[in-house]
Amino acid sequence: MTDDTEIAGSPVLPSTRRSIPIALIRAREKVMGPIREMLSDCGITEQQWRILRVLEEFGPQDASTLAERACLLLPSQTRIVQTLLEKGFVTRQVDEKDRRKQTVAITPAGQAIIDDKLQDAKAIAARIEEVIGKEKLAQLLDILEDFQKL
Amino acid sequence: MTDDTEIAGSPVLPSTRRSIPIALIRAREKVMGPIREMLSDCGITEQQWRILRVLEEFGPQDASTLAERACLLLPSQTRIVQTLLEKGFVTRQVDEKDRRKQTVAITPAGQAIIDDKLQDAKAIAARIEEVIGKEKLAQLLDILEDFQKL
DNA sequence: GTGCAATATTTGTTATGTTAAATATATGAG
DNA sequence: CTCATATATTTAACATAACAAATATTGCAC
Numbered sequence: 001m002t003d004d005t006e007i008a009g010s011p012v013l014p015s016t017r018r019s020i021p022i023a024l025i026r027a028r029e030k031v032m033g034p035i036r037e038m039l040s041d042c043g044i045t046e047q048q049w050r051i052l053r054v055l056e057e058f059g060p061q062d063a064s065t066l067a068e069r070a071c072l073l074l075p076s077q078t079r080i081v082q083t084l085l086e087k088g089f090v091t092r093q094v095d096e097k098d099r100r101k102q103t104v105a106i107t108p109a110g111q112a113i114i115d116d117k118l119q120d121a122k123a124i125a126a127r128i129e130e131v132i133g134k135e136k137l138a139q140l141l142d143i144l145e146d147f148q149k150l
Numbered sequence: 151m152t153d154d155t156e157i158a159g160s161p162v163l164p165s166t167r168r169s170i171p172i173a174l175i176r177a178r179e180k181v182m183g184p185i186r187e188m189l190s191d192c193g194i195t196e197q198q199w200r201i202l203r204v205l206e207e208f209g210p211q212d213a214s215t216l217a218e219r220a221c222l223l224l225p226s227q228t229r230i231v232q233t234l235l236e237k238g239f240v241t242r243q244v245d246e247k248d249r250r251k252q253t254v255a256i257t258p259a260g261q262a263i264i265d266d267k268l269q270d271a272k273a274i275a276a277r278i279e280e281v282i283g284k285e286k287l288a289q290l291l292d293i294l295e296d297f298q299k300l
Numbered sequence: 301g302t303g304c305a306a307t308a309t310t311t312g313t314t315a316t317g318t319t320a321a322a323t324a325t326a327t328g329a330g
Numbered sequence: 331c332t333c334a335t336a337t338a339t340t341t342a343a344c345a346t347a348a349c350a351a352a353t354a355t356t357g358c359a360c
Contacts, residue, residue, distance in 0.1 A: 014275060016203055016219060018291055021185065021196075024178040025221045027297040031171050034300075036348085045315065045348095046171075053166055063339060069166060071175045076316055078340055083315085100325045100338040114163075121163055128170060132296050140293045141168055143286050147177040150184075150281055186318085195318095197346070213309060226346060228310055233345085250308040250355045 031128065038120045042113060043087075047072060047080050049117075052089060052110050060105035062095065089113060181278065188270045192263055193237075197222060197230050202239060202260050210255035212245065239263060 016022050032046060039049055050070040055061070058069060067077035081104055084090040089110030095101035129137055166172055182196060189199050200220040205211070208219060217227035231254055234240040239260030245251035279287055 016200070016207055019203075020275075020278060020287070020291070021178065021181050022200065022221050023291050023294040024174055024181065027294040028171065028174040028178070029221070030297045030300045031174065035171065040349090047316065050166070050172065053163065053169075057166055071172050071179070073317065073319095074339065075318080075341080079316075098326070098338080102339070118163065125164060125170075128300065131299055132293065136293050136296070137170070139289065141170070141173050143282065143290045143293075144173040144177040146282050146286065147180045150180045150278065190319095195345070214307095222346095223348065224309065225311080225348080229346075248308080248356070252309070 034124045034127070035121075038117060038124065042116065044113060045080075047076065048084055048089075051077070051080055051084060051104075052106060052114055055090065055104065055106040056111065056114055060103050062101045062103055066104050084110070184274045184277070185271075188267060188274065192266065194263060195230075197226065198234055198239075201227070201230055201234060201254075202256060202264055205240065205254065205256035206261065206264055210253050212251045212253055216254050234260070 035049075036046060039046060044052075047070070050072070051066065054066060054069040058065075061069075063077060063081070064074065066081075067074050070077065072080065081090060081092060085092060087109075088107060090104055090106055092102050092104050095103050132140070163169075185199075186196060189196060194202075197220070200222070201216065204216060204219040208215075211219075213227060213231070214224065216231075217224045220227065222230065231240060231242060235242060237259075238257060240254055240256055242252050242254050245253050282290070
């Protein structure tokens with residue numbers, strides 16, 4: 001590999017082949033392939049799935065917290081929750097203590113979606129662990145966590 | 151960390167805090183922050199920047215190759231190249247040998263964008279290396295590459 | 301050389317990302 | 331109490347992502 005070289009007087013950017021942003025996209029694309037396939041069956045998108053997963057894991061919560069945990073911007077969260085409302089997979093109601101806040105919760109129908117896909121999701125996770133290796137996956141998660149310090 | 155546990159008879163998904171797809175998004179979001187800031191100055195989006203970078207690195211190339219290298223789906227590539235055409239940063243012409251193909255090339259004006267941002271981009275890359283560490287970055291890129299085997 | 305399958309690219313549609321502006325409620329100064 | 335400011339969320343507008351379908355060209359069988 002002669003990437004990321006710097007010829008005297010002629011500085012260049014790292015090759016796109018060793019670019020962190022591009023490498024992150026490529027990996028993500030590969031990971032999401034089977035997940036999207038799994039979800040397309042039940043008419044759920046990747047982001048809708050993330051919302052449901054977070055609601056299941058942490059319980060009812062306000063919109064900002066939900067967006068943070070699902071790694072979505074608030075405007076995206078708003079729209080996605082609206083479509084999930086229409087599908088009957090979540091509920092949303094104003095917080096009585098602070099009426100600026102909205103509390104979102106998963107419904108039994110939403111929970112059923114997760115339960116239905118549980119085995120598939122676990123199989124995909126197992127496949128990734130098989131190919132990458134448990135140790136490397138742990139390393140990867142640790143390094144990715146470091147990026148939050150940026 | 152008690153994530154990714156499996157209570158007998160009650161299988162659960164990994165916590166969203168240790169989810170590979172979510173970790174990849176979070177890291178990418180952090181990395182892209184300063185890059186977007188850099189690009190917003192000159193009215194260029196992240197994807198438009200990727201197209202220009204790839205064209206600079208590999209020279210004129212057909213649409214499919216460009217999309218592959220810039221990590222874009224073909225439809226996205228088409229639209230982004232259209233806006234870059236309007237801005238005068240790239241050219242696009244049919245391949246005379248195979249008239250189904252389009253050859254895209256960067257213009258001097260497009261090259262000027264890259265040259266203008268070169269120092270900023272290098273500074274951002276240096277900052278990342280400083281925070282994460284050279285070794286971990288190399289490890290990260292290697293592990294991310296493994297995902298292509300999925 | 302006609303028709304058909306394969307290839308290369310674009311277009312259409314729906315959902316999301318991103319930024320800025322709008323709305324609604326809360327909180328504190330005076 | 332009232333107003334200015336801060337906070338929580340939504341709406342608006344535009345670009346992109348993803349997938350399916352349409353278009354255009356090529357290459358080959360016949």
